[in-house]
Amino acid sequence: MVQRSHHLTSIRYPFVNWERAEEVVENNEGLNRRNGVPLIDPAEHEGVMYFVPVSKSPHGIDASPSGRWIAASGKLQPTTTVFDFKQFKTAIENEDFQGEFRGVPVVNYDAVVEGEVPVGQGPLHTQFDGEGNAYTSLFIESSVTKWKLPPWDKETTEDMSKAVTDKISVHYNIGHLVIPGSDTKEPYGNWLVAMNKLQKGRGLNVGPEKPETSQLIDISGEEMEMIEEDYTRPEPHFAQAVPADVINPIEVYKKENNDHPDARWDPENTGVERTGPDEVTVHMIAKRSQYYPDKVEVQQGDKVTFHLTNIEQVSDMIHGFGIAQYNMNGVVPPGDTQTFTITADEAGVYPFYCTNFCSALHQEMQGYLEVKPR
Secondary structure, eight states, X not given: XXXXXXXXXXXXXXXXXXXXXXXXXHTTOSOEEETTEEEOOTTTSTTSEEEEEOSSSEEEEEEOTTSSEEEEEETTSSOEEEEEHHHHHHHHHTTOEEEEETTEEEEOHHHHEEEEEOOOSSEEEEEEOSSSEXXXXXXXXXXXEEXXXXXXXXHHXXXXXGGEEEEEEOSSOEEXXXXXXXXXXXXXXXXXXXXXXXXXXXXXXXXXXXXXXXXXXXXXXXXXXXXXXXXXXXXOOOOOOOOGGGOOOOSSOOGGGOOOTTOOOSGGGOEEEEEETTEEEXXXXXXXXXXXXOEEEEETTOEEEEEEEEOOOSTTOOEEEEEGGGTEEEXXXXXXXXXXXXXXXXOEEEEEEOOSOOSTTXXXXXXXXXXXXX
């Protein structure tokens, strides 16, 4: 017999048929709208959503690379429940339900569950290596459990603990974890990163905001092996990872691809223009190591809009734009145009300057905003 929990009547997880939802929206089948966004009531549209019972306080729910096995973890249940999506579709076709909740059918648990794997205390999220193995984070135990995906042999189905093949401790209180490509059909499967929520003094004390730890684990062999540890900002959450050789980013925003209507590329086309009784528009460019224009005159109370184009076409030649008086600071990548707006509510002369080191003359890259009293 498959080991199963039966105290599941009050906790349910929704399964959404996005194709049916798309059909409802396209056909405008009696939709409500909020701020122009269509809202679907699944109780009024058959086939959009179904509930499935899940063990205590469900948290993460993750699909295996094949799409067939769905791993659902209950924070207060020391198991990860494995659903068979193939059986789920059959149950829908046969209307194998165990009642409804708020007008939405609840699929019969026994018809769709493949088994409950005793992974340990506090399971949250599961990742997959593409080799038939799953890895579940255990918040309470501060561990990662490795277990085999179905199909299971008879011996395993009779004793689900045999599906668990390894466990490794992490430091501390792991939440999310990531395997490169785990959320695709073809994971890369050699490495796992444990994103832990607490470091408990493992790193240098740097003040009230403590860093947290991420730990690199080798999962290429039968047993997991801790390789390295680094520190991250608090609350690491969902992440994706891919091999470096699949990343081919652009180096600059090319001039010909900049379609911002207020982009300027020549100092002769820049300037300050009054566009209303209390409005001023500034078309400005930045290049090593000067702004054009570098003097902007406005009246007190004016709303001032800066359209700043970084005309550099060289990799990593970023320029900043800051006005301390107005608590404004922006960064403009090469070839990009960004818009900044302030209200010049205090008379005076205020410097603006590049806030991103750009060249040997970086400190000379500045100008002045003169706010004349009315």
